Amino acid sequence: MTQAQAPVAVGTELPSTREPRGREHDTGRGPGRPFLHIVLVLIMVLWAVPAVGLFVASFRTAEATNASGWWTALVPPWDFTFANYDYVLNRAGFWDSFLNSLFITIPATVLVVMVSAFAAYAFAWMSFPGRNVIFVVVVGLLVVPLQVTLIPVLTLFRDASIGGYELAGTILAVWLAHTGYGLPFAVYLLRNYIGGLPRELFEAAEIDGAGHATIFFRLVLPMSVPVLASLVIFQFLWVWNDLLVALVYLGPVPRNHPLSVTLANLTTNFGGNWQFVTAAAFVSMIIPIIVFFMLQRYFVRGITGGAVKG
Missing domain, CATH: 1.10.3720.10 (MetI-like)
Incomplete structure (x- = not known):
C-alpha cells in the first residue's frame, strides 16, 4: 500500500482548508478600526464648532459677543437672552x-x-x-x-x-x-x-x-x-x-x-x-x-x- 492510500483512523478529522464560518465578517475589525472612529469623531466635532458657536451667539447681545468669544459664555456666570429671537419672531x-x-x-x-x-x-x-x-x-x-x-x-x-x-x-x-x-x-x-x-x-x-x-x-x-x-x-x-x-x-x-x-x-x-x-x-x-x-x-x-x- 502506497503512502497516498494510507488508511485514516475512524474518528479523526481531516484538515480543512475552508475558512471558519463567520471569518469573512471579521474583515475590517483590525487595530485601525478604533483609530478610524476617533478621526471621524474629531472631524464631526470640528465640523460642528461653527454651528455651536452660532447657536451660542444667538442667545447673546452684540456687546457681549464683541467683548469676548462665544466659548466664554459656556461657563458661569451665564448671561443669555432671548431678545434676538423675540425680535426675529415678532418682526x-x-x-x-x-x-x-x-x-x-x-x-x-x-x-x-x-x-x-x-x-x-x-x-x-x-x-x-x-x-x-x-x-x-x-x-x-x-x-x-x-x-x-x-x-x-x-x-x-x-x-x-x-x-x-x-x-x-x-x-x-x-x-x-x-x-x-x-x-x-x-x-x-x-x-x-x-x-x-x-x-x-x-x-x-x-x-x-x-x-x-x-x-x-x-x-x-x-x-x-x-x-x-x-x-x-x-x-x-x-x-x-x-x-x-x-x-x-x-x-x-x-x-x-x-x-x-x-x-x-x-x-x-x-x-x-x-x-x-x-x-x-x-x-x-x-x-x-x-x-x-x-x-x-x-x-x-x-x-x-x-x-x-x-
Whole structure:
C-alpha cells in the first residue's frame, strides 16, 4: 500500500482548508478600526464648532459677543437672552415670509422630482431617436453657471404673460426657475439609479402585458424610494436656502419674499443688527432639519446608488 492510500483512523478529522464560518465578517475589525472612529469623531466635532458657536451667539447681545468669544459664555456666570429671537419672531412680515418659503419650496421640489423621474425612466428604459444625445445635453447643463442665465430667463418671463399678467415677479416664475435649475442634476441622479434596476423585472412585466406607465408606477417608483428621498432632501435644501433666484425673479415686492430674503434684510446697509441674523439662521434651519431627519435613512443608499449605477 502506497503512502497516498494510507488508511485514516475512524474518528479523526481531516484538515480543512475552508475558512471558519463567520471569518469573512471579521474583515475590517483590525487595530485601525478604533483609530478610524476617533478621526471621524474629531472631524464631526470640528465640523460642528461653527454651528455651536452660532447657536451660542444667538442667545447673546452684540456687546457681549464683541467683548469676548462665544466659548466664554459656556461657563458661569451665564448671561443669555432671548431678545434676538423675540425680535426675529415678532418682526412684521416674518411669518408671511415663512409661509411664502413653504409655498415656493414644496411645489418646486415636487415638480423637479416628478419631471425628472419621468425623464430618467425614459432615458434608461425607453428607446427613441437621439436618446443619448439629449441625455448628454441635459447633464451638460450642470456646468452652466446659474448667474449667466438670470438676465435671459428674466427677459423671457417679462415678455411672457398669463391671462394678461406678466410672469416676472410672481411665485410661478420662481417655481419654473427652480425646476429648470434643478432638473439636470435630478435627471442625472435618477437615470443612473433607475438604469441599474434589474432588467429581468422589466422583461417579466412586459411579458405579462404591462406597458411603460404600469412599469413606471408599479415597479420603478417603489424600487426608487431611496434615490427619490435623497433628491427631495437636496432640492428642498437648495430652494429653501435660495436667495439669488428669489431676489431676481420676485423683484422688490415684499409680500412675495421668502424667508431667506426677509432674513437677509435684517441687517442694515453698514452691517448693523447682525446679532439678529444668528437667531434667524436657527429659525430658518428648523424645517430643513425636520425634512432631513425624516428621510435620512434613505440618503446614503440613494446617493451611492445613483452615483455608481448605470
